Amino acid sequence: MKVDPNSFSTIDIATSGLRAYDRQMKLIGSNMANIQTTDAGNGEPYRRLIAEFETNTDDGGGVDIKDIVQDQSPFQKVFNPGHPDADEDGYVSMPNVNWASEMVNLNAASRAYQANAAILRRYQKMVESSLELLR
Numbered sequence: 187m188k189v190d191p192n193s194f195s196t197i198d199i200a201t202s203g204l205r206a207y208d209r210q211m212k213l214i215g216s217n218m219a220n221i222q223t224t225d226a227g228n229g230e231p232y233r234r235l236i237a238e239f240e241t242n243t244d245d246g247g248g249v250d251i252k253d254i255v256q257d258q259s260p261f262q263k264v265f266n267p268g269h270p271d272a273d274e275d276g277y278v279s280m281p282n283v284n285w286a287s288e289m290v291n292l293n294a295a296s297r298a299y300q301a302n303a304a305i306l307r308r309y310q311k312m313v314e315s316s317l318e319l320l321r
Contacts, residue, residue: 195247196309202248203302209251210237210295214288221283224271231261232281257282 213235220232234257242248259282267276 197306199248200302200305200309202242202250204299204306206237206239206249206251207295207299207302211292211299213237213254214292214295217283218285218288218292221281221285221288223281224269224278231279232283233257234259234281234283 217232217234220226223232226232236255236257237251238253238255239249240252242250261279261282263277264280265276266272266278269278272278
């Protein structure tokens with residue numbers, strides 16, 4: 187019996203999706219955890235991290251995270267004169283992380299992760315059914 191080299195592409199594609207969306211969910215978790223971090227160690231507030239995806243054409247398809255970049259949108263200024271990081275006018279630069287946007291992104295990444303996991307479960311059931319037929 188010959189095995190088609192592309193027969194595992196379904197597994198590879200779904201697995202690459204699981205890895206990529208798992209990593210994206212971790213980035214979103216980092217963004218949410220640092221939503222109040224006014225000094226990320228470099229004298230600036232935490233900058234939101236964004237995963238850039240790319241199609242993996244090497245191994246029959248799938249997705250990879252090409253790069254993780256910092257969101258360069260401006261920081262929000264909040265009036266809080268008693269804060270240790272407040273400027274001379276009493277304003278504190280806050281991270282460029284929006285809770286609602288991160289929750290939407292987390293929901294989308296979670297759904298994509300679940301979809302890839304469902305593909306693997308269905309593929310496993312299909313293989314098990316095929317093996318049952320061969321017995």
